[in-house]
Amino acid sequence: MSKERTTRDGDTSGSTRQDGAESTEASATTRSDTPSGKPTGKRQGRRSSAGVEVAAGSVKSPERPKPDTKVKPARKDRADKPRRDNIFKRLRRFFREVIAELRKVIWPNRKQMITYTSVVLVFLVFMVTLIGVLDIAVIRGVTWLFG
Numbered sequence: 001m002s003k004e005r006t007t008r009d010g011d012t013s014g015s016t017r018q019d020g021a022e023s024t025e026a027s028a029t030t031r032s033d034t035p036s037g038k039p040t041g042k043r044q045g046r047r048s049s050a051g052v053e054v055a056a057g058s059v060k061s062p063e064r065p066k067p068d069t070k071v072k073p074a075r076k077d078r079a080d081k082p083r084r085d086n087i088f089k090r091l092r093r094f095f096r097e098v099i100a101e102l103r104k105v106i107w108p109n110r111k112q113m114i115t116y117t118s119v120v121l122v123f124l125v126f127m128v129t130l131i132g133v134l135d136i137a138v139i140r141g142v143t144w145l146f147g
Contacts, residue, residue: 084090108116 085093
């Protein structure tokens with residue numbers, strides 16, 4: 001217990017593995033013995049499985065199942081395509097999703113709606129006036145120039 005505690009509390013003289021042998025390479029790469037207990041951000045070097053033991057405290061990744069080696073014939077059948085639902089089922093699902101999204105919307109109250117509408121109308125009147133004045137100015141300029 002005391003060896004584990006000294007290793008955990010910052011004894012950097014070299015970490016010892018469970019079998020008692022010192023492994024300075026393992027302590028240099030893993031650094032799980034830092035006083036704060038946080039990793040240093042260094043990656044542990046990958047080791048080949050031929051004759052090299054995994055350092056104590058390192059996590060061995062779980063083995064993943066190997067993919068099937070069977071090769072399917074390269075022909076396109078109707079079975080390969082994903083089956084599409086009935087048009088009515090798709091429309092029903094679409095409208096359900098639309099209603100669900102509309103329920104998430106924060107709707108404006110009456111005062112906000114009046115404010116937003118008046119801002120839009122004032123901006124619209126301003127832009128119509130500006131474009132109208134520019135249009136009249138361009139027409140008068142063209143008639144004066146070519147007129």
